[in-house]
Amino acid sequence: MAGARKPPTKAQIRRRNLEVAVQYPVDWLEERSGLIGGIKYFLFRKVPADTNWMQTLGSATLTAFIVQAVTGVILAMYYQPTPQGAYPSIVRITDHLTMGWLVRGMHKWGASVFIILMFLHMGRVFLFGAYKYPRELNWVVGVLLLATGMAEGFTGYLLPWDQTAYWASVVGINLNGTAPFLGPWLAQFLRSGQEISGETLTRFYSLHMLILPGAIAALIGLHLYLVIRLGVTSPPWSDEAAGRERPEEPSELRQGLTQTAAHGSGGQS
Protein backbone atom coordinates (compact mmCIF):
# COMPACT_ATOMS: atom_id res chain seq x y z
CA MET A 1 0.00 0.00 0.00
CA ALA A 2 1.25 3.43 -0.86
CA GLY A 3 1.97 6.00 1.86
CA ALA A 4 3.52 5.81 5.27
CA ARG A 5 2.39 3.01 7.58
CA LYS A 6 0.87 4.07 10.86
CA PRO A 7 1.00 1.68 13.81
CA PRO A 8 -2.29 -0.21 13.91
CA THR A 9 -4.83 0.85 16.49
CA LYS A 10 -6.23 -1.59 19.02
CA ALA A 11 -9.47 -1.86 17.11
CA GLN A 12 -7.57 -2.72 13.95
CA ILE A 13 -5.61 -5.40 15.79
CA ARG A 14 -8.80 -6.88 17.26
CA ARG A 15 -10.44 -6.91 13.90
CA ARG A 16 -7.44 -8.52 12.32
CA ASN A 17 -7.30 -11.20 15.02
CA LEU A 18 -10.98 -11.93 14.47
CA GLU A 19 -10.42 -12.29 10.76
CA VAL A 20 -7.56 -14.67 11.38
CA ALA A 21 -9.74 -16.75 13.71
CA VAL A 22 -12.50 -16.98 11.12
CA GLN A 23 -10.06 -17.64 8.33
CA TYR A 24 -8.16 -20.41 10.07
CA PRO A 25 -10.66 -23.28 9.54
CA VAL A 26 -11.36 -22.08 6.01
CA ASP A 27 -7.66 -22.09 5.19
CA TRP A 28 -7.25 -25.47 6.90
CA LEU A 29 -9.88 -26.96 4.61
CA GLU A 30 -8.56 -25.21 1.51
CA GLU A 31 -5.00 -26.36 2.08
CA ARG A 32 -6.07 -29.99 2.36
CA SER A 33 -8.87 -30.16 -0.23
CA GLY A 34 -8.92 -27.14 -2.50
CA LEU A 35 -12.68 -27.11 -1.92
CA ILE A 36 -12.90 -23.45 -0.98
CA GLY A 37 -11.21 -22.41 -4.18
CA GLY A 38 -13.55 -24.72 -6.09
CA ILE A 39 -16.63 -23.25 -4.44
CA LYS A 40 -15.37 -19.72 -5.10
CA TYR A 41 -14.71 -20.65 -8.70
CA PHE A 42 -18.24 -22.06 -8.95
CA LEU A 43 -20.08 -19.21 -7.25
CA PHE A 44 -18.09 -16.06 -8.03
CA ARG A 45 -17.81 -16.34 -11.78
CA LYS A 46 -17.81 -13.36 -14.03
CA VAL A 47 -21.11 -12.97 -15.82
CA PRO A 48 -22.13 -10.45 -18.48
CA ALA A 49 -23.07 -7.11 -16.97
CA ASP A 50 -26.51 -7.15 -18.57
CA THR A 51 -27.77 -10.52 -17.39
CA ASN A 52 -31.50 -10.68 -16.99
CA TRP A 53 -33.93 -11.93 -14.35
CA MET A 54 -35.00 -14.53 -16.92
CA GLN A 55 -31.58 -16.09 -16.44
CA THR A 56 -32.47 -17.11 -12.90
CA LEU A 57 -35.00 -19.66 -14.19
CA GLY A 58 -32.36 -22.39 -14.34
CA SER A 59 -31.40 -22.07 -10.69
CA ALA A 60 -35.10 -21.81 -9.84
CA THR A 61 -35.58 -25.18 -11.56
CA LEU A 62 -32.64 -26.59 -9.61
CA THR A 63 -34.24 -25.33 -6.39
CA ALA A 64 -37.53 -27.00 -7.34
CA PHE A 65 -35.66 -30.27 -7.91
CA ILE A 66 -33.95 -30.02 -4.52
CA VAL A 67 -37.34 -29.44 -2.88
CA GLN A 68 -38.68 -32.54 -4.66
CA ALA A 69 -35.68 -34.60 -3.58
CA VAL A 70 -35.87 -33.57 0.08
CA THR A 71 -39.66 -33.91 0.43
CA GLY A 72 -39.55 -37.18 -1.52
CA VAL A 73 -36.97 -38.68 0.83
CA ILE A 74 -39.16 -37.78 3.81
CA LEU A 75 -42.31 -39.15 2.15
CA ALA A 76 -40.46 -42.42 1.50
CA MET A 77 -40.15 -42.82 5.27
CA TYR A 78 -43.93 -43.22 5.55
CA TYR A 79 -45.09 -44.48 2.14
CA GLN A 80 -45.66 -48.20 1.55
CA PRO A 81 -45.32 -49.35 -2.08
CA THR A 82 -47.70 -52.33 -1.91
CA PRO A 83 -51.14 -52.68 -3.50
CA GLN A 84 -52.70 -53.14 -0.06
CA GLY A 85 -50.65 -50.48 1.73
CA ALA A 86 -50.08 -47.69 -0.77
CA TYR A 87 -53.39 -45.82 -0.61
CA PRO A 88 -53.86 -46.22 3.18
CA SER A 89 -50.33 -44.92 3.74
CA ILE A 90 -51.08 -41.90 1.53
CA VAL A 91 -54.23 -41.24 3.57
CA ARG A 92 -52.18 -41.56 6.76
CA ILE A 93 -49.55 -39.12 5.48
CA THR A 94 -52.18 -36.62 4.39
CA ASP A 95 -54.70 -36.81 7.23
CA HIS A 96 -53.00 -38.20 10.32
CA LEU A 97 -49.25 -37.60 10.47
CA THR A 98 -48.13 -34.20 11.75
CA MET A 99 -47.30 -31.87 8.85
CA GLY A 100 -47.69 -34.77 6.44
CA TRP A 101 -50.27 -32.80 4.44
CA LEU A 102 -47.72 -30.02 4.04
CA VAL A 103 -44.80 -32.15 2.88
CA ARG A 104 -46.97 -34.21 0.55
CA GLY A 105 -48.51 -31.00 -0.77
CA MET A 106 -45.06 -29.55 -1.39
CA HIS A 107 -44.09 -32.70 -3.28
CA LYS A 108 -47.31 -32.87 -5.27
CA TRP A 109 -47.50 -29.19 -6.27
CA GLY A 110 -43.73 -28.87 -6.44
CA ALA A 111 -43.78 -31.52 -9.16
CA SER A 112 -45.85 -29.20 -11.35
CA VAL A 113 -43.64 -26.25 -10.44
CA PHE A 114 -40.56 -28.26 -11.47
CA ILE A 115 -42.02 -29.16 -14.86
CA ILE A 116 -43.31 -25.63 -15.52
CA LEU A 117 -39.96 -24.09 -14.58
CA MET A 118 -38.15 -26.53 -16.87
CA PHE A 119 -40.26 -25.36 -19.78
CA LEU A 120 -39.84 -21.66 -18.88
CA HIS A 121 -36.08 -22.14 -18.58
CA MET A 122 -36.06 -23.95 -21.92
CA GLY A 123 -38.05 -21.11 -23.48
CA ARG A 124 -35.59 -18.54 -22.13
CA VAL A 125 -32.64 -20.49 -23.53
CA PHE A 126 -34.39 -20.77 -26.87
CA LEU A 127 -35.43 -17.11 -27.12
CA PHE A 128 -32.00 -15.86 -26.00
CA GLY A 129 -30.33 -18.12 -28.54
CA ALA A 130 -28.29 -19.55 -25.68
CA TYR A 131 -28.35 -23.02 -27.27
CA LYS A 132 -26.02 -21.91 -30.07
CA TYR A 133 -22.32 -22.62 -30.44
CA PRO A 134 -20.56 -23.56 -28.22
CA ARG A 135 -23.50 -24.52 -25.97
CA GLU A 136 -25.28 -27.10 -28.18
CA LEU A 137 -24.33 -29.99 -25.90
CA ASN A 138 -25.86 -28.27 -22.91
CA TRP A 139 -29.15 -28.02 -24.81
CA VAL A 140 -28.95 -31.77 -25.42
CA VAL A 141 -28.29 -32.44 -21.73
CA GLY A 142 -31.22 -30.15 -20.91
CA VAL A 143 -33.52 -32.12 -23.19
CA LEU A 144 -32.45 -35.32 -21.42
CA LEU A 145 -33.25 -33.59 -18.11
CA LEU A 146 -36.68 -32.68 -19.47
CA ALA A 147 -37.30 -36.30 -20.48
CA THR A 148 -36.18 -37.70 -17.11
CA GLY A 149 -38.19 -35.02 -15.33
CA MET A 150 -41.34 -35.96 -17.24
CA ALA A 151 -40.63 -39.63 -16.50
CA GLU A 152 -40.53 -38.65 -12.82
CA GLY A 153 -43.97 -37.14 -13.22
CA PHE A 154 -45.28 -40.24 -14.97
CA THR A 155 -43.91 -42.74 -12.43
CA GLY A 156 -44.89 -40.60 -9.45
CA TYR A 157 -48.48 -40.32 -10.62
CA LEU A 158 -49.13 -44.03 -10.02
CA LEU A 159 -47.89 -44.05 -6.43
CA PRO A 160 -51.07 -42.81 -4.64
CA TRP A 161 -52.69 -45.94 -6.10
CA ASP A 162 -56.17 -44.50 -6.38
CA GLN A 163 -58.48 -44.78 -9.40
CA THR A 164 -56.98 -41.70 -11.09
CA ALA A 165 -53.46 -42.99 -10.57
CA TYR A 166 -54.30 -46.50 -11.75
CA TRP A 167 -56.14 -45.59 -14.95
CA ALA A 168 -53.77 -42.75 -15.83
CA SER A 169 -50.93 -45.25 -15.64
CA VAL A 170 -52.88 -47.81 -17.68
CA VAL A 171 -53.38 -45.22 -20.40
CA GLY A 172 -49.81 -43.92 -20.13
CA ILE A 173 -48.26 -47.37 -20.37
CA ASN A 174 -50.50 -48.27 -23.31
CA LEU A 175 -49.50 -45.03 -25.03
CA ASN A 176 -45.91 -46.24 -24.78
CA GLY A 177 -47.13 -49.56 -26.13
CA THR A 178 -48.32 -47.99 -29.37
CA ALA A 179 -44.79 -46.88 -30.31
CA PRO A 180 -43.69 -48.81 -33.40
CA PHE A 181 -41.63 -52.00 -33.09
CA LEU A 182 -40.35 -51.80 -29.52
CA GLY A 183 -43.49 -50.19 -28.06
CA PRO A 184 -45.15 -53.44 -26.94
CA TRP A 185 -41.89 -54.51 -25.28
CA LEU A 186 -41.48 -51.18 -23.54
CA ALA A 187 -45.05 -51.34 -22.25
CA GLN A 188 -44.59 -54.87 -20.93
CA PHE A 189 -41.33 -53.84 -19.25
CA LEU A 190 -42.99 -50.84 -17.58
CA ARG A 191 -45.91 -53.01 -16.51
CA SER A 192 -43.55 -55.71 -15.23
CA GLY A 193 -45.64 -58.30 -17.07
CA GLN A 194 -48.64 -58.29 -19.31
CA GLU A 195 -51.04 -56.96 -16.69
CA ILE A 196 -50.75 -54.14 -14.17
CA SER A 197 -49.99 -55.65 -10.78
CA GLY A 198 -48.31 -54.94 -7.48
CA GLU A 199 -45.00 -55.32 -9.27
CA THR A 200 -45.88 -52.38 -11.50
CA LEU A 201 -46.21 -50.29 -8.37
CA THR A 202 -42.87 -51.34 -6.88
CA ARG A 203 -41.20 -50.92 -10.27
CA PHE A 204 -42.54 -47.39 -10.65
CA TYR A 205 -41.53 -46.64 -7.07
CA SER A 206 -37.96 -47.79 -7.71
CA LEU A 207 -37.80 -45.79 -10.94
CA HIS A 208 -39.35 -42.76 -9.27
CA MET A 209 -37.15 -42.56 -6.19
CA LEU A 210 -33.87 -44.22 -7.16
CA ILE A 211 -33.12 -44.53 -10.85
CA LEU A 212 -34.62 -41.33 -12.25
CA PRO A 213 -33.49 -38.97 -9.46
CA GLY A 214 -30.00 -40.43 -9.73
CA ALA A 215 -30.01 -39.81 -13.45
CA ILE A 216 -31.33 -36.27 -12.95
CA ALA A 217 -28.68 -35.48 -10.35
CA ALA A 218 -25.92 -36.74 -12.65
CA LEU A 219 -27.31 -34.80 -15.61
CA ILE A 220 -27.62 -31.64 -13.49
CA GLY A 221 -23.94 -32.05 -12.59
CA LEU A 222 -23.06 -32.25 -16.27
CA HIS A 223 -25.40 -29.34 -17.08
CA LEU A 224 -23.77 -27.10 -14.46
CA TYR A 225 -20.28 -28.17 -15.47
CA LEU A 226 -20.98 -26.99 -19.00
CA VAL A 227 -22.56 -23.75 -17.75
CA ILE A 228 -19.42 -22.99 -15.73
CA ARG A 229 -17.06 -24.06 -18.47
CA LEU A 230 -18.80 -22.10 -21.22
CA GLY A 231 -20.07 -19.17 -19.17
CA VAL A 232 -23.39 -17.36 -19.18
CA THR A 233 -24.76 -15.94 -22.42
CA SER A 234 -25.53 -12.28 -22.79
CA PRO A 235 -29.08 -11.37 -23.73
CA PRO A 236 -29.57 -11.05 -27.47
CA TRP A 237 -29.89 -7.26 -27.28
CA SER A 238 -26.53 -6.97 -25.52
CA ASP A 239 -23.48 -5.34 -27.05
CA GLU A 240 -21.51 -8.19 -25.59
CA ALA A 241 -23.52 -10.81 -27.45
CA ALA A 242 -22.17 -12.59 -30.50
CA GLY A 243 -18.69 -12.86 -29.11
CA ARG A 244 -17.92 -9.16 -28.62
CA GLU A 245 -16.23 -9.33 -25.26
CA ARG A 246 -15.35 -6.65 -22.80
CA PRO A 247 -11.65 -5.91 -22.40
CA GLU A 248 -10.13 -8.15 -19.78
CA GLU A 249 -9.93 -6.60 -16.33
CA PRO A 250 -7.70 -7.81 -13.54
CA SER A 251 -9.71 -9.86 -11.13
CA GLU A 252 -9.07 -10.54 -7.49
CA LEU A 253 -11.73 -13.15 -7.23
CA ARG A 254 -9.73 -16.11 -8.34
CA GLN A 255 -6.66 -15.42 -6.24
CA GLY A 256 -5.82 -17.88 -3.53
CA LEU A 257 -7.13 -17.66 -0.04
CA THR A 258 -3.95 -17.71 1.93
CA GLN A 259 -3.21 -14.05 1.55
CA THR A 260 -6.47 -12.89 3.06
CA ALA A 261 -4.60 -11.39 6.02
CA ALA A 262 -3.37 -8.82 3.56
CA HIS A 263 -6.94 -7.94 2.58
CA GLY A 264 -7.53 -6.70 6.08
CA SER A 265 -4.90 -4.00 5.70
CA GLY A 266 -6.27 -2.74 2.47
CA GLY A 267 -5.73 -5.21 -0.32
CA GLN A 268 -3.20 -5.18 -3.07
CA SER A 269 0.49 -5.67 -2.75
Next chain:
Amino acid sequence: MEPSEHGPDRDDARHHEPSPTLYPLGFAVGIAVILVGLVIDPLVIGSIGLVITLVFAFLWIRDATRLHREERVAVEAERREAAEKGVPVKGERFPRSRFLESMTVGLGALIGGIVTVPVAGFALLPSFLGQGRHKVDLGPLSEFPEGQWLVATFMTDPAAGEVSRRTAFVRNNGAFDNEPSFTIISNRCAHLGCPVQPNGPIGKTSFEPTANGKVRLIQATPAGFGCPCHGGQYDTEGNRTAGPPVRALDRYSFEINQGRLVLLSTFSVSHVDGTGAQAKIYKYKLSGPGQHVDGGEQWFYPIQPPHH
Protein backbone atom coordinates in the same frame (compact mmCIF):
# COMPACT_ATOMS: atom_id res chain seq x y z
CA MET B 1 1.43 -11.15 2.47
CA GLU B 2 1.40 -12.61 -1.00
CA PRO B 3 2.48 -16.20 -1.55
CA SER B 4 5.08 -14.92 -3.97
CA GLU B 5 6.98 -13.35 -1.12
CA HIS B 6 7.91 -16.78 0.11
CA GLY B 7 10.37 -18.78 -1.87
CA PRO B 8 10.10 -22.53 -2.20
CA ASP B 9 12.99 -22.80 0.27
CA ARG B 10 11.16 -21.17 3.15
CA ASP B 11 11.27 -22.90 6.49
CA ASP B 12 7.77 -24.09 7.20
CA ALA B 13 8.77 -27.15 9.20
CA ARG B 14 7.74 -25.45 12.42
CA HIS B 15 4.25 -25.04 11.10
CA HIS B 16 3.79 -28.73 10.41
CA GLU B 17 5.08 -30.06 13.70
CA PRO B 18 2.49 -31.70 15.90
CA SER B 19 1.58 -29.64 18.88
CA PRO B 20 3.67 -30.72 21.89
CA THR B 21 0.95 -29.70 24.28
CA LEU B 22 -0.81 -31.90 26.82
CA TYR B 23 -3.89 -29.70 26.92
CA PRO B 24 -6.00 -32.03 24.69
CA LEU B 25 -5.35 -34.78 27.20
CA GLY B 26 -6.63 -32.59 30.03
CA PHE B 27 -9.64 -31.71 27.88
CA ALA B 28 -10.39 -35.40 27.35
CA VAL B 29 -10.07 -36.07 31.09
CA GLY B 30 -12.54 -33.26 31.72
CA ILE B 31 -15.05 -34.78 29.28
CA ALA B 32 -14.59 -38.18 30.94
CA VAL B 33 -15.25 -36.65 34.37
CA ILE B 34 -18.42 -35.01 33.00
CA LEU B 35 -19.66 -38.36 31.67
CA VAL B 36 -18.87 -40.12 34.96
CA GLY B 37 -20.51 -37.25 36.80
CA LEU B 38 -23.70 -37.59 34.75
CA VAL B 39 -23.99 -41.15 36.06
CA ILE B 40 -22.89 -40.62 39.67
CA ASP B 41 -23.53 -37.02 40.72
CA PRO B 42 -24.25 -34.50 37.98
CA LEU B 43 -24.17 -31.49 40.31
CA VAL B 44 -20.80 -31.97 42.03
CA ILE B 45 -18.68 -34.26 39.86
CA GLY B 46 -20.31 -33.01 36.68
CA SER B 47 -19.46 -29.43 37.62
CA ILE B 48 -15.87 -30.38 38.39
CA GLY B 49 -15.64 -32.06 34.98
CA LEU B 50 -17.13 -28.99 33.31
CA VAL B 51 -14.56 -26.73 34.99
CA ILE B 52 -11.67 -29.02 33.95
CA THR B 53 -13.03 -29.19 30.40
CA LEU B 54 -13.45 -25.44 30.04
CA VAL B 55 -10.01 -24.65 31.53
CA PHE B 56 -8.21 -27.07 29.25
CA ALA B 57 -10.32 -26.05 26.27
CA PHE B 58 -9.24 -22.44 26.84
CA LEU B 59 -5.59 -23.44 27.23
CA TRP B 60 -5.73 -25.67 24.16
CA ILE B 61 -7.31 -22.98 21.98
CA ARG B 62 -4.83 -20.38 23.22
CA ASP B 63 -1.94 -22.70 22.47
CA ALA B 64 -3.27 -23.75 19.10
CA THR B 65 -3.84 -20.18 17.92
CA ARG B 66 -0.58 -18.83 19.33
CA LEU B 67 1.19 -18.86 16.00
CA HIS B 68 -1.63 -17.06 14.29
CA ARG B 69 -1.89 -14.41 16.91
CA GLU B 70 1.80 -13.69 16.63
CA GLU B 71 2.56 -13.94 13.00
CA ARG B 72 0.93 -15.46 9.99
CA VAL B 73 2.81 -17.83 7.78
CA ALA B 74 1.39 -18.57 4.38
CA VAL B 75 1.78 -22.16 3.30
CA GLU B 76 1.17 -23.22 -0.22
CA ALA B 77 -0.38 -26.57 -0.95
CA GLU B 78 2.10 -29.24 -1.91
CA ARG B 79 2.53 -29.64 -5.61
CA ARG B 80 4.18 -32.30 -7.68
CA GLU B 81 4.95 -32.15 -11.34
CA ALA B 82 3.26 -34.92 -13.26
CA ALA B 83 5.70 -37.19 -14.99
CA GLU B 84 5.62 -37.08 -18.75
CA LYS B 85 3.21 -39.74 -19.91
CA GLY B 86 3.63 -42.47 -22.42
CA VAL B 87 7.26 -41.82 -23.29
CA PRO B 88 8.91 -45.20 -23.56
CA VAL B 89 12.25 -45.78 -21.96
CA LYS B 90 14.95 -46.17 -24.58
CA GLY B 91 15.05 -49.65 -26.00
CA GLU B 92 11.61 -50.58 -24.64
CA ARG B 93 9.01 -51.25 -27.33
CA PHE B 94 6.05 -51.93 -25.07
CA PRO B 95 6.46 -50.15 -21.76
CA ARG B 96 5.47 -51.84 -18.55
CA SER B 97 3.30 -48.87 -17.59
CA ARG B 98 1.25 -49.23 -20.74
CA PHE B 99 0.76 -52.94 -20.08
CA LEU B 100 -0.43 -52.18 -16.55
CA GLU B 101 -2.77 -49.49 -17.87
CA SER B 102 -4.44 -51.79 -20.36
CA MET B 103 -4.65 -54.61 -17.81
CA THR B 104 -6.34 -52.29 -15.29
CA VAL B 105 -8.86 -51.02 -17.80
CA GLY B 106 -9.46 -54.50 -19.25
CA LEU B 107 -9.93 -56.20 -15.90
CA GLY B 108 -12.22 -53.39 -14.78
CA ALA B 109 -14.35 -53.81 -17.88
CA LEU B 110 -14.48 -57.57 -17.36
CA ILE B 111 -15.58 -57.22 -13.74
CA GLY B 112 -18.13 -54.59 -14.75
CA GLY B 113 -19.53 -56.89 -17.42
CA ILE B 114 -19.72 -59.88 -15.10
CA VAL B 115 -21.69 -57.80 -12.60
CA THR B 116 -23.91 -56.05 -15.17
CA VAL B 117 -25.15 -59.06 -17.12
CA PRO B 118 -27.11 -60.79 -14.32
CA VAL B 119 -28.39 -57.47 -12.94
CA ALA B 120 -29.64 -56.30 -16.33
CA GLY B 121 -31.16 -59.74 -16.89
CA PHE B 122 -33.00 -59.57 -13.59
CA ALA B 123 -34.27 -56.10 -14.44
CA LEU B 124 -35.57 -57.10 -17.88
CA LEU B 125 -36.38 -60.80 -18.13
CA PRO B 126 -39.03 -61.33 -15.41
CA SER B 127 -41.37 -58.99 -17.33
CA PHE B 128 -41.27 -61.32 -20.32
CA LEU B 129 -40.64 -64.88 -19.12
CA GLY B 130 -42.93 -67.15 -17.14
CA GLN B 131 -46.02 -65.06 -17.80
CA GLY B 132 -48.71 -66.96 -15.92
CA ARG B 133 -52.02 -67.83 -17.43
CA HIS B 134 -55.06 -67.94 -15.21
CA LYS B 135 -58.24 -69.88 -15.69
CA VAL B 136 -61.20 -68.10 -14.19
CA ASP B 137 -64.26 -69.99 -13.00
CA LEU B 138 -67.38 -67.84 -13.52
CA GLY B 139 -69.91 -70.25 -12.04
CA PRO B 140 -72.51 -72.78 -13.28
CA LEU B 141 -74.12 -72.38 -16.71
CA SER B 142 -77.51 -71.93 -15.03
CA GLU B 143 -76.38 -68.45 -13.95
CA PHE B 144 -76.16 -67.42 -17.62
CA PRO B 145 -79.67 -67.40 -19.13
CA GLU B 146 -79.80 -67.49 -22.91
CA GLY B 147 -79.70 -64.06 -24.56
CA GLN B 148 -78.97 -62.21 -21.29
CA TRP B 149 -75.91 -59.94 -21.06
CA LEU B 150 -74.07 -60.17 -17.75
CA VAL B 151 -71.25 -57.93 -16.59
CA ALA B 152 -68.93 -60.39 -14.85
CA THR B 153 -66.31 -59.00 -12.48
CA PHE B 154 -63.71 -61.40 -11.15
CA MET B 155 -60.17 -61.69 -9.88
CA THR B 156 -57.81 -63.52 -12.22
CA ASP B 157 -55.42 -64.16 -9.34
CA PRO B 158 -57.07 -64.07 -5.89
CA ALA B 159 -53.62 -64.25 -4.26
CA ALA B 160 -52.70 -60.92 -5.85
CA GLY B 161 -55.96 -59.39 -4.62
CA GLU B 162 -58.02 -56.51 -6.01
CA VAL B 163 -55.27 -55.46 -8.41
CA SER B 164 -56.07 -58.51 -10.54
CA ARG B 165 -59.78 -57.63 -10.84
CA ARG B 166 -61.04 -57.72 -14.44
CA THR B 167 -64.39 -57.39 -16.13
CA ALA B 168 -65.94 -59.25 -19.07
CA PHE B 169 -69.32 -58.93 -20.80
CA VAL B 170 -70.86 -62.40 -21.12
CA ARG B 171 -73.85 -63.48 -23.20
CA ASN B 172 -75.12 -67.02 -23.59
CA ASN B 173 -75.95 -67.44 -27.28
CA GLY B 174 -77.66 -70.79 -26.78
CA ALA B 175 -76.61 -73.96 -28.52
CA PHE B 176 -74.90 -73.92 -31.92
CA ASP B 177 -74.45 -77.33 -33.58
CA ASN B 178 -75.31 -78.84 -30.15
CA GLU B 179 -72.36 -76.99 -28.64
CA PRO B 180 -72.89 -74.18 -26.10
CA SER B 181 -72.03 -70.79 -27.58
CA PHE B 182 -70.95 -67.72 -25.58
CA THR B 183 -69.97 -64.19 -26.54
CA ILE B 184 -67.38 -63.09 -23.95
CA ILE B 185 -65.97 -59.62 -24.55
CA SER B 186 -63.15 -58.06 -22.53
CA ASN B 187 -63.89 -54.59 -21.20
CA ARG B 188 -60.34 -53.39 -21.98
CA CYS B 189 -60.77 -50.61 -24.53
CA ALA B 190 -58.88 -51.19 -27.78
CA HIS B 191 -57.79 -47.55 -27.73
CA LEU B 192 -55.65 -47.20 -24.59
CA GLY B 193 -57.02 -49.78 -22.16
CA CYS B 194 -59.61 -47.90 -20.12
CA PRO B 195 -62.60 -49.89 -18.77
CA VAL B 196 -65.44 -49.98 -21.31
CA GLN B 197 -68.97 -49.68 -19.90
CA PRO B 198 -72.26 -51.12 -21.19
CA ASN B 199 -74.44 -48.44 -22.84
CA GLY B 200 -77.79 -49.25 -21.32
CA PRO B 201 -79.63 -49.95 -18.07
CA ILE B 202 -78.30 -52.52 -15.65
CA GLY B 203 -80.42 -54.88 -13.61
CA LYS B 204 -80.04 -57.14 -10.66
CA THR B 205 -76.64 -57.97 -9.15
CA SER B 206 -75.73 -61.41 -7.89
CA PHE B 207 -72.59 -62.90 -6.40
CA GLU B 208 -71.44 -66.35 -7.39
CA PRO B 209 -68.93 -68.18 -5.15
CA THR B 210 -66.28 -69.86 -7.32
CA ALA B 211 -62.78 -71.24 -7.15
CA ASN B 212 -61.59 -67.71 -7.94
CA GLY B 213 -63.45 -66.15 -5.06
CA LYS B 214 -66.70 -64.26 -5.42
CA VAL B 215 -67.66 -63.38 -8.99
CA ARG B 216 -70.04 -60.45 -9.34
CA LEU B 217 -72.67 -60.78 -12.10
CA ILE B 218 -74.73 -57.73 -13.08
CA GLN B 219 -77.57 -58.07 -15.59
CA ALA B 220 -77.36 -55.52 -18.39
CA THR B 221 -79.20 -54.62 -21.58
CA PRO B 222 -76.56 -52.76 -23.57
CA ALA B 223 -77.12 -51.13 -26.94
CA GLY B 224 -73.33 -51.23 -27.26
CA PHE B 225 -70.27 -50.46 -25.20
CA GLY B 226 -68.64 -47.09 -24.59
CA CYS B 227 -65.37 -45.97 -23.09
CA PRO B 228 -65.42 -43.09 -20.55
CA CYS B 229 -61.84 -41.97 -21.21
CA HIS B 230 -61.76 -40.85 -24.83
CA GLY B 231 -65.19 -41.77 -26.13
CA GLY B 232 -64.55 -44.96 -28.08
CA GLN B 233 -67.82 -46.71 -29.01
CA TYR B 234 -68.51 -50.36 -29.86
CA ASP B 235 -71.56 -52.39 -30.84
CA THR B 236 -72.67 -55.45 -28.90
CA GLU B 237 -70.31 -57.68 -30.87
CA GLY B 238 -67.40 -55.42 -29.89
CA ASN B 239 -66.99 -53.84 -33.34
CA ARG B 240 -65.73 -50.28 -33.20
CA THR B 241 -68.49 -47.89 -34.29
CA ALA B 242 -66.96 -44.51 -33.35
CA GLY B 243 -64.02 -42.84 -31.69
CA PRO B 244 -60.31 -43.55 -31.52
CA PRO B 245 -60.11 -47.37 -31.06
CA VAL B 246 -58.09 -49.13 -33.75
CA ARG B 247 -59.92 -52.48 -33.71
CA ALA B 248 -62.76 -54.41 -32.06
CA LEU B 249 -62.80 -55.32 -28.38
CA ASP B 250 -60.71 -58.32 -27.28
CA ARG B 251 -62.50 -61.56 -26.44
CA TYR B 252 -62.00 -64.41 -24.00
CA SER B 253 -61.77 -68.00 -25.12
CA PHE B 254 -63.64 -70.31 -22.76
CA GLU B 255 -64.38 -73.88 -21.84
CA ILE B 256 -67.28 -75.63 -20.13
CA ASN B 257 -65.90 -77.71 -17.30
CA GLN B 258 -68.33 -79.89 -15.29
CA GLY B 259 -71.21 -77.58 -16.17
CA ARG B 260 -69.31 -74.41 -15.23
CA LEU B 261 -68.21 -71.58 -17.49
CA VAL B 262 -64.42 -71.14 -17.32
CA LEU B 263 -62.52 -68.25 -18.95
CA LEU B 264 -59.23 -69.08 -20.65
CA SER B 265 -56.86 -66.67 -22.37
CA THR B 266 -57.76 -63.48 -24.24
CA PHE B 267 -57.25 -62.83 -27.93
CA SER B 268 -57.50 -59.76 -30.13
CA VAL B 269 -60.16 -59.22 -32.79
CA SER B 270 -59.98 -56.95 -35.82
CA HIS B 271 -63.72 -57.08 -36.50
CA VAL B 272 -66.72 -59.40 -36.30
CA ASP B 273 -69.20 -60.25 -39.06
CA GLY B 274 -72.66 -61.38 -37.99
CA THR B 275 -73.92 -61.67 -34.45
CA GLY B 276 -74.22 -64.15 -31.60
CA ALA B 277 -73.63 -67.80 -32.34
CA GLN B 278 -73.43 -67.10 -36.12
CA ALA B 279 -70.74 -64.44 -35.73
CA LYS B 280 -67.55 -64.77 -37.74
CA ILE B 281 -64.72 -63.52 -35.53
CA TYR B 282 -61.47 -62.34 -37.15
CA LYS B 283 -59.12 -63.53 -34.45
CA TYR B 284 -55.51 -62.46 -33.84
CA LYS B 285 -52.87 -63.03 -31.21
CA LEU B 286 -53.45 -60.77 -28.19
CA SER B 287 -52.04 -57.29 -28.80
CA GLY B 288 -51.85 -54.25 -26.60
CA PRO B 289 -54.46 -51.50 -26.79
CA GLY B 290 -53.90 -49.04 -29.61
CA GLN B 291 -52.00 -51.57 -31.70
CA HIS B 292 -53.41 -52.47 -35.09
CA VAL B 293 -53.75 -56.19 -35.81
CA ASP B 294 -54.71 -55.85 -39.48
CA GLY B 295 -54.09 -53.45 -42.35
CA GLY B 296 -50.80 -51.74 -43.11
CA GLU B 297 -50.26 -50.53 -39.56
CA GLN B 298 -49.90 -54.08 -38.26
CA TRP B 299 -46.33 -53.98 -39.58
CA PHE B 300 -45.49 -51.48 -36.85
CA TYR B 301 -45.87 -54.30 -34.33
CA PRO B 302 -44.17 -57.27 -35.94
CA ILE B 303 -43.11 -59.12 -32.80
CA GLN B 304 -45.24 -59.13 -29.67
CA PRO B 305 -43.52 -59.81 -26.34
CA PRO B 306 -44.27 -63.28 -24.96
CA HIS B 307 -47.59 -63.50 -23.12
CA HIS B 308 -50.44 -65.93 -22.92
